[in-house]
Amino acid sequence: MNTGNLNLFLKMVKDDYKLDDNQVLVVYRRLLGDDREFEIVWRLFKNKSRNTRGGVDPFRPLLQELLT
Secondary structure, eight states: OOHHHHHHHHHHHHHHHTOOHHHHHHHHHHHHTOHHHHHHHHHHHHTTTTSOBTTBOTTHHHHHHHHO
């Protein structure tokens, strides 16, 4: 896993979705444990602006799942 990408992802998600430090920690722990899951989530996050239809954020449901 590229820790630079993980740290960048966490910073961007925290800023974009106004997450608090505890929420960021939950996402961090979840993604740190599974390289494959991180790569999938990272790719979906990077492509979210291209996949937005009608103002619906396709990444938000995935983020909610990561936080549970």
